[in-house]
Amino acid sequence: MSTRTRRAVVSLSLFFATCAVGGSLVNNSVNAQSTTDESAVRDSLHQFTDVYSLVEQNYADKLDQDHVDKIIYDGAIPSMLHVLDPHSNFYDPKAYAQMREDQHGRYYGVGMHIQPQLNKDGVQRVVVIDTFDGSPAFKSGIRPGDAILTIDGKNADGMDSLAVSNLLKGAKGTHVTVQMLREGQDKPISFDLVRDEIPRPSVDLADFIRPGIGYIHVTQFMETTSHEVGDALAKFGPDLQGLIIDLRGNPGGLLNEAVAMSDKFLTKGDIVVSQKGRSFQDVVYRANHGEQGKRYPIIVLVNRNTASAAEIVSGALQDHDRALIVGETTFGKGLVQTVFQIAENTGLALTTYHYYTPSGRLIQRDYNGVSLYDYYYVRNDAKPADKSNLEVKQTDSGRTVYGGGGITPDEKIESPRANxxxxxxxxxxxxxxxxxxxxxxxxxxxxxxxxxxxxxxxxxxxxxxxxxxxxxxxxxxxxxxxxxxxxxxxxxxxxxxxxxxxxxxxDPALAKALTFMPEALALEERSDKSRETKTASIK
Incomplete structure (x- = not known):
């Protein structure tokens, strides 16, 4: 067996072992039935070794280390996980580091979005797409369209975004000199930037869009989300008479932050979400603090790309009649992944739970017999939704809601399609x-x-x-x-x-959503009466 074959087998052995015992690293109460049969693992590894050896010996081109890594990290492991479900995933060291950075919501660098583009001479240059408000790049006067020529004297022509990003990131307070080419300027412009912590807020817009009507746009759920939403509500103060929470395009993120955000709009003790899995104890998350101060009508604006943690918030507020859900049927991701760290800073995001809304809805969309591309990108919106095979549940006040296939909006608004x-x-x-x-x-x-x-x-x-x-x-x-x-x-x-x-x-969809504020107010009043009736019956 060659060195590369042994290395590949060791990588997969470590991965299989992590799959087998990973649960015990998180929860000691793993069922004994979840233990992987060692002989089956050995047989699988033996077959993989035979296939890999044939590839290494007979493939038309010589396999270098990059090929080996791609076979393992981009081929064998992801393919195995995608047989299970569309959301179990493997993160190589670069992807794992990026995931952790996204969850933290901050990093150290200069603060700009960049993208490689070919210029008219066929030279690939990384171009600034936009700068983050308040970042070193923003303050220095760098603006979208500037093309990066050099970084600390190093020619950046031909580099991709990752290579440029790695050169721009660094310890807080350190300097990096970037030379830019700007349209309309005869000579390059040089910027001496001091790296700083770059916050990546998940709430990028929070203001009044009508007198008394607040607007909060939540882009994703990361470690600071619930705190940012709390700050936005505090900023609105007593003038707040109604609220629009925009979750369109929100792909989800951290479950605990979705629970903490929902807590701000529900009554103490309300169920936010439940999760159930084979190898772990069932968990029920509740509102620990509940809504503070006066109540007001809420509209949650969603679309087909509202997913995961964003669906948890939408489902909780809908099931408790706390918000009117407006827009399109959401993505339908009701699977929860636990991230297991593996050696060499790699990670395995493995589906360990299904989550259920307070009324008991599992909103996961069917993925059996569907390709990954079709699952993520192809939705047949032309056909009217067939609800006959969907589970039927009721909200606190008795409204009908449906499970399986995303959160169905109370009021439908089609997203504008480009002509x-x-x-x-x-x-x-x-x-x-x-x-x-x-x-x-x-x-x-x-x-x-x-x-x-x-x-x-x-x-x-x-x-x-x-x-x-x-x-x-x-x-x-x-x-x-x-x-x-x-x-x-x-x-x-x-x-x-x-x-x-x-x-x-x-935005025409937002303008249309605002017209449903009277319906949101009626829902809030209905919810209040329902709670009063239940409280009286308990007494």
């Missing part, structure tokens, strides 16, 4: 590219509006780039074009959140 003209504009990245051209010759103030002169200039830009369109398409989509132009310019000049706010204020 062919809009798709063409987005595929060419016209707003980002036009922003660079416009700001090379103009400045933008906070009272800037996209007037006829800007639209005429934008038309000339499209013609210069040979992007086909008709005058009819252009005129029909003028409102959409103006919103996107203004949003991208604001991202560059005033920060990402300022640009996001422009887009939000022109």
């Amino acid at each position: 062919s003209f809009q798709g063409t504009m987005l595929s060419h990245g016209v707003f980002f590219e036009y922003m660079k051209r416009y700001l090379a010759h103009h400045t933008v103030s906070k009272d800037f509006t996209v007037d006829d002169a800007v639209m005429a200039d934008f038309k000339n830009y499209l013609k210069s780039e040979k992007i086909d369109y008709t005058d009819a398409d252009f005129n029909t989509n003028q409102a959409w074009l103006k919103t996107n132009i203004r949003s991208q310019l604001f991202i560059s000049q005033f920060g990402a959140n300022a640009g996001f706010k422009v887009a939000r204020d022109e």
Whole structure:
């Protein structure tokens, strides 16, 4: 057996062993039936060794260490896990480090989103997409569209985003010099940046969007989420008469943070979520503190990409009649993963529980016989939803809700779909590219509006780039074009959140959701009466 074969077998042996005993590292009460049969593991490893040896000896190209790592980390282990379910996953050292960084919600660096792009000369350069508000990059004047030429004197041409990111990150207080190329500038611009802690807030927008109506946008659930939501509610203060919680596109995250956020809107003792698994004790999470102060109507805005921990919050508030759920049926992820750390900073996210909403709904979507691509990206929204085979439950006040296949909204709003003209504009990245051209010759103030002169200039830009369109398409989509132009310019000049706010204020789905505030108020009043009746019957 060659050295590489032995190394591959050792890697898989360690992985299988972790699968077998990992539960005991987290909970000592693992059922004895969960122990993997050692002879079966040995047989599996022997078969893998035979297959791997044949590949190593006979494959057309010589296998180097990168090939070995890909066979194990990108092939054998992920394939085994995906046979189980779509959400069990393996993290190699780079992915594991990124996952931990995302959960913490902060890191040390300069604070910007970057992406590799090919320039007109065919050279790949990493370009700034946006900078984080208040970060060293933001404060120094780096702006979207700037292309990174060198980092501490090292040529960055041809680098990918990960390589550039690793050079930009470092200990707090250390310096890094970045040379940028900016459209409209004859010479490169040099920035001396001092690395700092870069917070990644999960609540990026929290303000009043109407008199008395607060808005909170939660992007994901990480270690600071419930604290950030609490800060937003405190900022609203006694003026808050109604609330919209926007969970559209929220992929989930930490379960305990979803529970802690739900706690802020429920009554003390209310069930938030239950989880049940084969090898672990069932767990019921409840609101430990409950809502403080006055109650107000709540709308939770969701879409097809609202998933996992975000569905826990949506389901809990719906089942307790605390919020009106508005939007599209959510993703439908009712599986809970426990992350087991393996040697060499790798991690195994293994499904260990199913979770259930307070009414007892399992909202996991069926994944049997479905490819990973179809599971994540293909949803047949054209057909009306067939609810005949879905489990039927009731909320606290007796409303009907459904399990299996996501959280069904109380009021349906379709997310806007790009038409062919809009798709063409987005595929060419016209707003980002036009922003660079416009700001090379103009400045933008906070009272800037996209007037006829800007639209005429934008038309000339499209013609210069040979992007086909008709005058009819252009005129029909003028409102959409103006919103996107203004949003991208604001991202560059005033920060990402300022640009996001422009887009939000022109969001038709959000505008429609606001019209359901009377229904949310009626639901809250119904919930109050239901609780009063139950309290009286107990007495």
